Amino acid sequence: MEHYLKIIERSVKNNWQQPALSDYQEETHYTYGEMAMEVERVKEWMCRLGIKRGDKVAICGKSCANWGVSYLSIVTSGCVAVSILPDFTEENILYLVRHSEAKLLFVGESVKRKICESDFDNTLVINMERWESVSQNQNLPPICQRQNQCQNLDWHTDLNLDDIALINYTSGTTDKPKGVMITSRALSSNVIFGLKGQPNGPGDQVLGMLPLAHIFGIMFDFLYQIAGGTHIVYLKKAPTPTLIMKAFHEIRPYMILTVPLLIEKIINSRVLPVMNKPTMKMLWHVPTFRCIIRRKILGKLKAAFGGRLRVMIIGGAPLNTEVERCLKKLHFSFTCGYGMTECAPLICYASPETMKTGSVGRAVDGIEIKINSEEPTKKPGEILVRGDNVFVGYFANQDATDNAFDSDGWFHTGDMGIVDQLGNLTLKGRCKNMILGPSGQNIYPEEIEAKLLTMPRVLETIVISRDKKIIALVYPDNNGIDRDELRLLMGENLTLLNASLPKYSQVGKIELVEQEFEKTPKKSIKRYLYK
Numbered sequence: 001m002e003h004y005l006k007i008i009e010r011s012v013k014n015n016w017q018q019p020a021l022s023d024y025q026e027e028t029h030y031t032y033g034e035m036a037m038e039v040e041r042v043k044e045w046m047c048r049l050g051i052k053r054g055d056k057v058a059i060c061g062k063s064c065a066n067w068g069v070s071y072l073s074i075v076t077s078g079c080v081a082v083s084i085l086p087d088f089t090e091e092n093i094l095y096l097v098r099h100s101e102a103k104l105l106f107v108g109e110s111v112k113r114k115i116c117e118s119d120f121d122n123t124l125v126i127n128m129e130r131w132e133s134v135s136q137n138q139n140l141p142p143i144c145q146r147q148n149q150c151q152n153l154d155w156h157t158d159l160n161l162d163d164i165a166l167i168n169y170t171s172g173t174t175d176k177p178k179g180v181m182i183t184s185r186a187l188s189s190n191v192i193f194g195l196k197g198q199p200n201g202p203g204d205q206v207l208g209m210l211p212l213a214h215i216f217g218i219m220f221d222f223l224y225q226i227a228g229g230t231h232i233v234y235l236k237k238a239p240t241p242t243l244i245m246k247a248f249h250e251i252r253p254y255m256i257l258t259v260p261l262l263i264e265k266i267i268n269s270r271v272l273p274v275m276n277k278p279t280m281k282m283l284w285h286v287p288t289f290r291c292i293i294r295r296k297i298l299g300k301l302k303a304a305f306g307g308r309l310r311v312m313i314i315g316g317a318p319l320n321t322e323v324e325r326c327l328k329k330l331h332f333s334f335t336c337g338y339g340m341t342e343c344a345p346l347i348c349y350a351s352p353e354t355m356k357t358g359s360v361g362r363a364v365d366g367i368e369i370k371i372n373s374e375e376p377t378k379k380p381g382e383i384l385v386r387g388d389n390v391f392v393g394y395f396a397n398q399d400a401t402d403n404a405f406d407s408d409g410w411f412h413t414g415d416m417g418i419v420d421q422l423g424n425l426t427l428k429g430r431c432k433n434m435i436l437g438p439s440g441q442n443i444y445p446e447e448i449e450a451k452l453l454t455m456p457r458v459l460e461t462i463v464i465s466r467d468k469k470i471i472a473l474v475y476p477d478n479n480g481i482d483r484d485e486l487r488l489l490m491g492e493n494l495t496l497l498n499a500s501l502p503k504y505s506q507v508g509k510i511e512l513v514e515q516e517f518e519k520t521p522k523k524s525i526k527r528y529l530y531k
Contacts, residue, residue, distance in 0.1 A: 001388070004188040005076060005156040007195075007227045012036050013151050018202045019231040021065035024247055026236065028065045032229070035069060036153055037146050042073035042131070045143040049104065049124060053078035056100050056167065059128070060084040060093055061108020063212040063234045066128045068222050070106040071212075075165050076155040082167045082179070083213040090115050092177070096169050097123055099396060100179060107134065161185040167395050168215050170341045179395030182215070186344035189366050189388040190219050191227050193346060196365075198311060200228035204254040205308075207247050208234040215345045216315055220257050230254075241265070245304060252306035259316040260323075261523045263334075264453075266304070267323045271297060275326065298330045311352060313337060315345075317524050318427055318446060321358065322454045328357060336360050338425060342404070342411060343367070343389040348425045359424040364389070370410065371419050380428040380442065383417045384410040416444065433527060435465045437504040443470070448507065451500055455493040457486065460517050462525050469508040472497075473530060475516050486512070 012020075016033040023029075030038060051057060057074045059081060061067055074081040082100040084093055086108060097105055097120060105120065106128040117125045117134045125134040131143045165184045169177040206225055210217030225232050233251050237243060244262070274280060274297065283289040302309055312334040319336050327334055335352045338360035339345030347369065350361030363369045366388035373381025390411050393401035405411055416428040429444035437443050445463035452461045452472055460475040472494075478486055490510045498506040517525040 001161060001185065001188055002192065003156045003159060003161060003184060004191040004223060004227065005159060005184070007188075007191060008072075008223070009153050009155040011227050011229050012153060015202055015229040016151060018229060020226060021068050022231065022233045023064050023236050024207075024233050024251075030065055030069070032226075033151070034146075035065075035072075035226075036151075038069045039072045039076065040153075041144050041146055042069060043077050045131070045141070046073060046077060046079075046104065048141050051077070051079060051104055054080070055104070056080045056082050056102045057104045057106070058082035058084055058097050058100060058102040058123075059106045059213070060088075060097075060111050061086050061106065061128060062110055062236055063208055063210070063217060063221070064108065064129070064236050065234060066131075067106075067108070067212045067234075068226070068232075070128050071218070071222070072155075075159075078159060078163075080164050080167060082169070083215075083218060084169055085211060085213045086111050087211075088177075090119075094119055096177065096179075100167055100169075159184060161188060164392070166218075168213075168218075168341050178397055178400055180215075180341045180391050181393050181395050182344045182391050186389045186391065187219070187223065189364075190344050190346050191224050193349075193364050193366075194220060194224040195228055197349065197351065198255065198313075200225065200230045200254065202229045204228070204230040205251050206230055206232055206253045206255050206257075207244075207251050208232050209239055209244065210257060210259075215341045216257070216339070219345060220313070248304065248306045250306075252308040254308055254310050256305060256309060256312045258312065258314055259523045260314055260319045261317075263312065263314060263327075264320050264323050266301075267326055271301065271330075272322070272326060275329075294330055298332060301330065301332060309333070311335065315339060318360075318450070320453055321450050324357060338427065340413060340415075342391045342413075343385060344391065346389055347383075347385055347413075350424070356420075356422075356424045359420075359426045361425065362423040363387075363425075369419065369425065371417060372412075373418075376419055377421065378418065380416045380418050380444075382431055383413045383415045383425070385413055386410050416442075435463075435470065441502075441504045443505045445470075448472070448497070448501065448505065452493065452497055455496065457481070457489055458493065460525070462517065462527055462530055463507065464527075464531055470505065472507045472510045473513050473517075474510050475513050 012032045018032055020032040020035045021030045057079050059070050071081050082102050084096050102123055104124045106126050109129050112127055112134055127134050133140045161184050163184055164181050165187055166182040167179045169179050208221040210221045212218050315337045333352045335355045338348040346364045348361040349364050368386050370384040371381040372384055373379045386409050414431050416431055417425050419425050429446040433445050435443040448463045449461050452458055457477045458474055459477050461472055463472050494510050518529055519525055
């Protein structure tokens with residue numbers, strides 16, 4: 001297997017004058033050559049600061065061009081990158097820096113403002129947006145001036161595929177963060193599969209919206225993109241719908257990588273209300289009108305995304321069933337993958353042309369999956385994984401590592417699923433979320449939530465078990481409706497919902513909550529806070 005840094009090094013040399021990394025509506029812009037020279041001078045500075053091969057170096061800041069430069073500077077020096085989400089509190093950031101034994105911490109401006117650098121003991125804290133020490137008391141040597149352009153790079157020859165390249169701290173929905181140790185082999189496998197499945201290259205642009213501290217972001221909003229020679233423009237600012245749509249119009253991305261929340265909001269607010277009108281439903285059954293309707297709606301949808309979109313890849317959480325069916329009807333080019341931090345992240349994927357509705361694709365190259373069930377095609381069981389993408393353990397947490405793997409080397413994902421004869425995987429929910437019914441039936445709250453999310457005035461929901469009853473917590477759309485009307489509508493929703501469910505999984509009541517549910521950076525609800 002070719003090392004991912006060798007692939008990136010070749011891309012840099014082949015695309016030296018092409019744009020590589022930019023910050024949207026800001027002054028930071030790098031060509032591939034400028035990015036390489038910036039990496040070289042940061043590496044030289046790290047060496048003068050006493051950072052040695054094998055040391056851990058953390059990055060904590062919003063996604064931006066210099067986040068990418070920081071990462072490449074770390075790993076091409078033979079150090080281990082430690083990615084920490086900027087949304088964590090100062091207390092959490094401090095804990096993770098100490099836990100990871102990081103000698104150096106690169107921070108962005110937003111993180112710099114909320115931390116006290118004196119708390120970080122012997123860890124040097126560097127502002128990666130200005131390449132300067134955060135502390136006024138540290139007399140550190142300044143970074144050198146950028147060198148003359150030179151394409152004699154060597155970013156990979158003394159690095160091993162089985163070396164730890166990255167410790168990625170998770171932000172799980174059910175547990176505290178754990179440091180996932182990811183090898184260069186796992187990163188390389190994902191990069192190679194991405195380039196094979198969705199080729200990219202010079203002239204292609206992408207809007208970086210995902211947090212780079214999350215494995216989905218670092219892999220597919222950074223490493224895979226620069227390995228192909230694309231231009232990445234990082235949003236950096238808060239991703240409001242207005243800002244995102246404006247950026248799509250200007251950047252015209254060839255690919256959009258997103259979590260379901262973005263596309264679900266667009267389809268639920270702009271497309272389904274039109275397609276669900278009685279007249280539109282009637283006309284849809286007439287082939288001639290169906291083609292006209294599809295072409296018109298699809299054209300507007302593509303235009304909203306900039307007009308050059310070849311594919312939308314949705315990951316991080318299951319896509320709502322009704323939204324998926326709507327996109328299929330429109331012949332919109334999208335696909336849903338399945339992965340997790342521990343697999344860097346890909347486990348399953350299928351192209352838009354071969355994706356089975358309701359599934360998350362088939363095992364990617366170099367990965368085996370197994371369903372821990374007597375009837376894996378019918379009865380859900382835990383999804384087990386092994387192969388090139390799988391991590392080697394949790395940093396400084398042997399108990400968690402031992403619990404994650406069985407004696408045959410299978411990683412226990414904690415997800416439930418079934419797999420058909422062709423290898424298409426369908427997710428059924430998290431093992432920890434599964435509710436045991438009154439007669440031993442397995443109830444998957446995610447399936448109930450998917451139905452409830454299609455009903456009027458339901459913006460967000462989670463289904464939990466309380467006092468042996470199933471309860472749906474709902475954050476509603478209460479705009480233009482009083483509380484009594486809203487409660488009456490939720491009663492109607494409950495009746496319709498239970499009519500579609502088996503008796504053992506019916507919901508006892510809907511409880512309204514006043515605020516949006518607290519979420520992880522990939523927009524999954526932190527369930528453990530509401531149980």
